[in-house]
Structures are given as C-alpha cells and as structure tokens.
Amino acid sequence: MSRSGASAGSGSGASAGQTGQSWAASHKVLILGSAAVLALVLGVQAFASYHGYLGPVESLFGDYFLVPRSATMPWVGLALALVGLNNRERVYAVSAAVAIDLVVGVIRWSAGGPITMGTGGTWVLTAVVVYAFWKLSGERRSSVLRGAVLGILLIVAAKVAETWLCLTILVGTDVWDEYVFLADQALGNPSWVMGQVVDALGPVGAAILDWIYVELPVAIIVVALYQCRKGWPSHHLLQTFLLIGLIGPIFYILFPVVGPVFAFGPRGLGFQIGDFWPNIVPNVDFSAPASLPFDDAAPRNCMPSLHTAWAVALFTHSRRGPWWLRTLGTFWLLATLTATLGFGFHYGVDLIAGAVLCLTLDAALHDPERGWGWFRIRLVLGGSAALVGLLLSYRFASVQMAAYPELFGPLLVGVLTAMSVAFFATFYARPGTALARWGGRDADVSGVTDSDATDSAAGLPVR
Template sequence: MSIDEVAVARPGRSVDRSPTLVAGGVLGVVAALVTVQLLASAQGFQGPLESLVRDYVLTPKSASVPWAGLALAMVGLTSRQRIVALSAAAGIDVSVAAVRYAAGGPLTVGNGATWVLTAVGVYAAVRWTGEQRRSALKGVALGALLILATKFGDAWLQITIMAGPMVLDEYAQLADHALGNPSWHMGQLVDALGSVGYGVLHWVYIELPVAAIAVAIYQLRHGWPTHYLVRTFLMIGLVGPIFYLLFPVVGPIFAFGTDGEGFQAGNYWPNLVPTPDFTPAPMAFDEVTPRNCMPSLHTAWALALFIHSRGGTWWLRLGGTFWLVCTLTATLGFGYHYGVDLVAGAVLCLTIESALRDPERGWGWFRIRLVGGGTIALVVLLLSYRYLAVPMGRFPEVSGPIVIGVLAAVILGFYATFFAREDSALHRWGTVGSRPAVTAALEAPAR
C-alpha cells in the first residue's frame, strides 16, 4: 500500500484546509482593496473599489477585461449555462451602451459582463450544490480575481508615483549600454513599420489579457488541471509591482524623449543614442507618469503565455510565439522599457513559473535550486543596474555577455527541469502522439 493509500485509509488523519485558505484569501483581497481605496481617496486618485463601481453603473474603465473575466468564469459552467450567461451579458451590454451613447457618453461595453459574472457567482452559491457549485464558484473566483487585479494594478501605478518622486532612468540607460541600447534600435524599426505595423503592435500590447484568457480556456477546456496560466499571471501581477517601489523607472520615451514634458534628460529617443554619462544620478520627474518599468511585467506575462502555449495545438503555439515576439518588440519599440528591464522581467517570470509548475512533483531540490537561483539572479541584476551601472556602461563587451549569460542560465535550468524530458519523448516517439498526449503520459507516473 502506498503512502497516499495509507492516508486515505486512515480517516481523520488529514484535514481539508481548503475552506480556511479560501476564506483567508478572500479576506486578504478585501483588506488590500479597502486599504488601497482609502489611500486613493485620501490622495485624490481613483481607487480599485471606485473603479469597480463604475464597471457596474457607469462607464467601465476597460471594455475587454470584464469580458475576459466572464470568459474565464465560463469554464466552470455547462454548455447550456454558457450560452445563457453570454447571451444575457451581450444583451445587457448592447442595451446599456445604446443608452449611454444616446446620452452623449462613449460607445463602449463591459457592464453586462460584470453584472452577469456577479449573478453567476451569487446564483451558484445560493442555488447549486456539490461539484456543480464548486466548479462554477472556482471559475467565477478566477474571473473576478482577473478583474480585481487590474483595478488594484491601476491604483498601484499611482502609488509608484507617490513613492518615487525621483527616478533611476540614468542608471538603467547606462546599464543598457551593455546590451547595445535595444530600445533605440527597436524604436527606429517601429517607426519604419508605419501606422499599420504600429497598430498591430499596439493592439497586441494592450490586449495581452485577452490572449492569456484564450490560452487559459484551452488549458481548462476539460476541467481543472493542477497548474494553468492564470495562476502564473496573477502571481506575476502580485509580486512584480513590488519592485517598482524599489527601482522607480519611467522608460526611455519619457526620460530621454519628448514625452517627458520638460522633465527628460534630453530629446534623444529613438533617433540618437545619448553619449554615456558616467556620473548618473536620480532624476526628479512628474506626478503623472508611473514608475513601472523595472522589471518589465509585459515581458514576464508574454513569456508565461508563450510557455503555457507550448502544450497546445500548433495554432496555439504559433499564437503564443506571435504574442511574445510582438510584445517584446512593442515594449522596446514604443520606448516603454530598456533592454535590462526585459531581462529582469524574463527572470522574474521563470522564477515564479518554477515555483508553481508541476505541483504534484513537490518541493525537491530541483525546484529549490530553480526558485532560489532565479531569485538570486533577479536581485543581482537589479543591484547591478543600480550600483554597477558605471562599469557596465564602460565595459559593455564584458558586462553584456554576463547579463545575457545570467538569463541564459535561468532559461537552461528551467528548460532542463520541465521541458527536456517531454521534448526528448516527442523526438523519440515522432508523430505517434501529440504534445499534450506525451505530456500526460510523462506526468502520469508522478500522479
């Protein structure tokens, strides 16, 4: 008899702590939202709860996020229930949008999705029982978390401005010499692509949550696996913004371009790479630009999407690759990030994914070394950007390969731990089975 069987055979030895964890999580989310809302009200900017109220009765801040949350909640419903819920949300949205537009407001949607998401949660909690109730509430919770995370994130950007009146862009830009100032070169490339190329990149950049929901729905189409993209997305959004307070950076288009509105160090981006300044100093900046560059969370999220799309069909893998390439191009080409931001964002993603992936394998040395090594790598990178920016800028031929080498080491460790065995099996079996089938076969013994 296995250890797991012994545990099952001895009732009372294991305690289901799920209700306690769920209750604790809900209380934590509510406490965070209330705290940030109180701070927002005191400082005069829109808080998460105020923004949520607008989604219900006024003009939603985003048209796509409420629908992305509702789409995620549909995973926990039957086909008939999905049709009813989506039809109701669409009908409400059309009606509310028509009234708003007739009254002189903007033509946008989102109210219906928010109302129906709430209604499904309430109805499931009150009327359904058993597995139907559990699955529906899990889907609603994930959809609601996605929406609340964006509300919290918007408010957090205002907090970064309050906490970081001085920005460290001169350090980041000097360190970026080690990578050849990629933002300047990508900025010129985006200009050469014209309005169509810019439009595609901009749409990909702002609709990253929608792409993530598409991958997540594919992963959840047959039930609830032990790990899926939304878990990584939410964790990146929870951990990443903390670094904004430690390393406030506004990005090259603001600190070195015309969007700085008089606070910039000069009008360099994207056509002129500034001469290295080996006496960097913190810069005072405005009270409207978020300090949300280091690390690049768009890079982290796009890389997570790419990783999770690897287990899907060919079109999902192609879409994940397309979204990653376009997101990296946009983050640099729009002047929102330096190359060093992207490296830090990639390391953050792989570290968090290493902590969450394949939970059935437990916390052996394989996971400890990945998470610990990734954490150390991220801390070393950030400290280097801040305190070793001068030698990095003076000796790019040495510091550049070191930065790329750190990223490569984290990538290789992650690949060797989670993907090498699967890819080896695919190569060995050829076209006998699909990637999802091979993955399932490899994971079966561990479960």
C-alpha cells in the same frame, strides 16, 4: 450484511466524509480569501481617496453603472467563470452579457457617452457567483466558484494595479533612468533600435502593436481556457499571471524607472534629460550617474518589465498545446517585446529582469505534483539570486557595464539563457535525455498522465 457489502459501505462513507471535509476546507479558504481581498480593496481605496486618485471601488462602480475602464477585462473574467458551467449555462451567460452590453451601449451612446463594452460581462460574472451560492452545491458549486473567483481576482487586481502605479509616483519622486540607460548600453540600446523600427511601421503597424500590448490578457485567457478545457488542472497559466502581478510591482517601489520615452523622449513634460529617443542615442557624460527628479504623472513601472514576464509565461504555457496555440504564444511574445521596446516603455535590461522574474515564479508553481525537491529549490533560489544580481548590477555597476559592453552584454544574455535552459530541463525536457536527468524529470516518468502521453505522441514535451 456480507463482509464485502460492509466494506463497500464503509468505503463509500469514508469517501463522502473526505468529500465533505474537502468542501468545508475549500469553503473556509474562499471565505478567508474573500475577506482578505475585500480588506485590501478597501485599504487601497482609502489610500486613493486620501491622495485624490481613482480607487478600485470607484473603478468597479464605473464598470457596473458608468463607463468600464477596460472593455475586455470584464469579458476575460466572465470567460473564466464559464469554465465551471455546463454548455447550456454558458449559452445563457454569454447571451445575457451580450444583450446587456448592447442595451447599455445604446443607452450610453444616445446620452453622448463612448461606444464601449464590459458592463454585461461584469453583471453576468456577478450573477454567476450568486447562482453558484443559490442553486448549486458540493463539487459543482466549488468548480463554478473557482472560475468566477479567478475572474473577479483578475478584474480586482487590474483595479488595484492602477492605484499602485500612483503609489510608485508618490514614493519614487526621483528615478534611476540614468543608471539603467548606462546598463542598457551593454545590450546596444535596443529600445532606440526598436523605436525606429516601430516608426518605420507607420501608424497602422503601431496601432496593431499597441492593441497586442494592451490586450495581452486576451491571449492569456485563450491559453488558460485551453488548459482548463477538461476541468481545473493542478497548475495553469492564471496562477502564474496572478503571482507575477502580485510580486512584480513591489520592485517598482524598490527600483523606480520611467522608461526611455519619458526620461529621454518627448513625454517627459520638461523633466527629461533631452528629447533624444528614438532617433539619437545621447552622448551624455554619465561617469557619475545620479537620481533624476521627475514629474508626478509618469508611473515608475519599468523595472522589471511585467509585460515581458507575462508574455514569457504565455509562451511557456502554450508549449504543451496544439500548433495553433504554440503559434499564438510565440507571436504574442515577439510582438509584446517589440511593442515594449518600440514604444519606449522599457530598456532592454528591463526585459531580461522581467523574463528571469517570470521563470523564477513559475518554477515555484509548475508541476506541483512533483513536490519541492532539490530540482525546484535550486531553480527558485538561483532565479532569485540572478534577479537580485541583475538589479544590483544595474544600479551599482552601470558605469562599468557601459564601458565594457563586450563583457557585460554576453553576461546579461548568459544569465537569461542559463535560467531558460534550467527551466526547460526541469519542466519540459523529454525524459531520457541528459537535460531531463539533470532536471529531475526521469524520476517522474511513472507519473505521466494520459494527456501527457497524447502530447508526447504529437511530438510535444510531456510534463
């Protein structure tokens, strides 16, 4: 054999060996991750059963055989699974899911049940996993399983989150809405203002906003599918979405708040301070705010606003897409903020904390090929410090914030503005500008990909 032939054979063997090692490592991660998720689900189910709540296992059983808790979430999960399939397989999968939903829907309706969907998406998503293990191998199996597992994780995370909200009630018997209400006066009580705006929109406008608020995952999946249209990128929106859902709810336990519509409005079940929201800003003497004992029905899920965090992630990740995707991201962010405040679910300071949380977590994930230089470390540490500082000020400086809104209002907005500018400079500023140099992007110009060059030609910021 010639020397070149031997070299080629050696290179081919090394490549095959590396591929095999990569698949083995991915397979091990999949097994360990699945075991961890299963243990979490069973543990949460045991907790829910002990306290009489609906657990994730019972909820999943309903998705398979009874009435799905969400009509769209199973389809969102299935859409992710479609990323790794070829076009023919996608047609088969979607057709099967639609047919199952139609048949099961007719049976359910004829038995007096609700008209909904989701069963087909759940069944076919499960079938995709079985198909990948049974029929596929190597990189193809890895790609299909990656999408299917992400879809399953989204569904399971939603189930676990429902039970977690019940935990916030058990742990946070007293809520801190008096403190947050005072802190919110530094922003001019935006929830009261937006509550009146939503009232003025009437039932049709409120219904549209409610759908946008509830179906945020639909917009998330649209952006994620666009990002994955040519295969799995090094970073995509779903990673940020899941990390926010993993870290954010921890703060619900540490900072229990129910929101204006409960603590100051008609949904407090007799525990509210008064029926003020949204028409009257209460003139209550909170010179000595205190924890407020509250009911066992309202989740303590206000601080920070995770809907805001997810909507901000949707907005930032849509910036590198075409005009219609950027429009979608902008529209969904503005509509989500309007609904979040206008339905009385959150105070304005919740939204600031949620946005800072999103930018901090996304900074840890964005552009992983750039590594962990000082440009990333300072952003993550700075965002973490800003979030902790915000929460501490809401709790321990709320009286001062209400007394001096002309000082603390700009400070609150300034914290979010500074974090936003730093995030933009680090990940989105055009190379060659002062912001890009500060964000460390000029050092990465050599690593710009072909798709980045296309974005740049279209007038979009490159990676």
